[in-house]
Amino acid sequence: MDSLIAAAARALAAGDPFGALNRIALRSDAPALALRGIAMAQLGDLERARALVRSAARAFGAREAVARARCVVAEAEIALAQRNLGWPARRLDAARATLQARGDPVNAAHARYLEIRHCLLVGRLGEAERLLEGQQPALLPPMLRTVHELAVAGMAMRRLDTGAACTALAQAAQAAGSAGIAALEVEVERAAAALDAPAARLVQKAQAGRLLALGEVEALFASGTLVVDACRHAVRAGDVVVPLTGRPVLFALARLLAEAWPADVSRDALAARVFRAREADESYRARLRVELGRLRRLLRPLAGVRATAQGFVLVPRHQPVAVLARPVETAQGAVDGAVLALLSDGEAWASSALALAVGASQRSVQRALDALAAGGLAQPVGRGRARRWLSQPVPGFTTTLLLPAALPGG
Known part of the structure; x- marks a missing residue:
């Protein structure tokens, strides 16, 4: 590796893409193409970065397996930044194995963290945790230690474990400071801000509701309150969770009954809101009875649904009842x-x-x-x-x- 390539690599490691490009912008050999691609990725020109990295992979000879594997890892990182989630997982796994076997554990770990970030992005938390178990962040450079702690914090926040998230974010901030990369420090600050920002809106007893941070949502779930969760379309109390994802009619009925609790909701109101009917004629009343029967069976561990003279009322086994709504209600639809x-x-x-x-x-x-x-x-x-x-x-x-x-x- 010549001195210009080495200097450009050090500049990229420090988060200075312009410094790297000043040294190699006019070169077209394989190492320069790879570094130029990484520099363009740091600058946000992802299409150009992808083309350069692919060109570098082709330019490296068959005997330069480590360099080609690094190009595969760089291309996977660019794909993740482009939100191209149909990426070649087998190629990345093969590249990671090559790097590990050929004495490049840092880039092998980087490949593993790309897999973990991909799993987090699509909600496969169990797989992300399994991949994290084999990592040893203490042996990694500060940049990858930061990535590790951000992944741990991301999983903890998804699972509403704010204590673990705070601990991981504090360690991420310390590692980012050691890395000295401004963009990494900003990423940690953005993740930490999510803990204090309003995450949901609490609706109880026909009130407009107040905004809750993640820690308050965690406390609400631990309190034993019967919560109709409009963020994740489920009903829960304590550790008992009844998912209603993909059952929009049942969830709409549960939410209407919970918002009115302890009062009942008339049949006409339920039909108008759930079936968008002008009035509850006999066909709508029959359909309403069928849907409420299904809801009653699903909610049996948590609550009952009782008929009243005017309509129906929710009878919880755990009191009080609350609705956890989105902080900003958006368009209708499940997704x-x-x-x-x-x-x-x-x-x-x-x-x-x-x-x-x-x-x-x-x-x-x-x-x-x-x-x-x-x-x-x-x-x-x-x-x-x-x-x-x-x-x-x-x-x-x-x-x-x-x-x-x-x-x-x-």
Whole structure:
């Protein structure tokens, strides 16, 4: 490795892409192409970065397995930044194994953390935890220690374990300070701000509700209160969770009954809100009885649903009853909250990547995007296959509760 390549690599490691480009911008040999690609990625020109890294991988000879593996890892990182979630996982795993076997444990660990970040992004928390178990952050440089602690904090926040999240973020801030990379310090600060920002809105006894931070949501779940969670479409009390994802009618009935508790809700009101009927004729009343029967069976461990003279009332086994709503109510639909949460990371997403992350059909995601765009919460960039979506952020709110994840306690 010549002196210019070595100096450019040190500049990139310190987060100085311009310093690296000043040394290698006019060179077209394989190491220079790879470093130029990484520099362009740090500057945000991801398409150009991807092309350069691919060119570098082709330029390296068959005997330069380590260099080619590093290019695969760099390309995977660029794909993650582009939110290209259909990336070649087998190629990355093979590259990681090559790096580990050929004496480059740092880049092998970097490849593993890319896999972990991918799992976090699509809500596979169990797999992310399994991958994290084998890592030894104490042996890593400060930059990767920061990435490790951010991953730990991200999982803890998804699971509403704010104590573990605070500990991990404090360690991430210390490691980022040691790394001396400003962008990394900003990323840690953004993650820490999510702990204090409003994450949900509490609705009780027909009140408008107050905003709760993640720690307050965690305390609410631990209190034994019967919570109808409109962020993750579930009903829970303590450790008992009844998921209603994919059952929009049942969840709408549960939410209406919980918002009115301890009062009842008339049959006409339930039919109008759930079935969008002008009045509850006999057919709607029959359908309402069927749906409430299904809801009653599902909620049996937590609550009953009793008929009254006017309508129906929720009879909880645990009191009080609360509804945990989104901090900002968005368009109607089962996936709009998760889509908005994913868009809030500031990256440009394709609708296909959003569908993969949310676990819904691309058409459902497209409907949610259209509704969010109509409400001024998202905007498209580009046309056709190149179209990407960005969010119009709502200042002061975090969307952690809307991200794909296993239900707390589930």
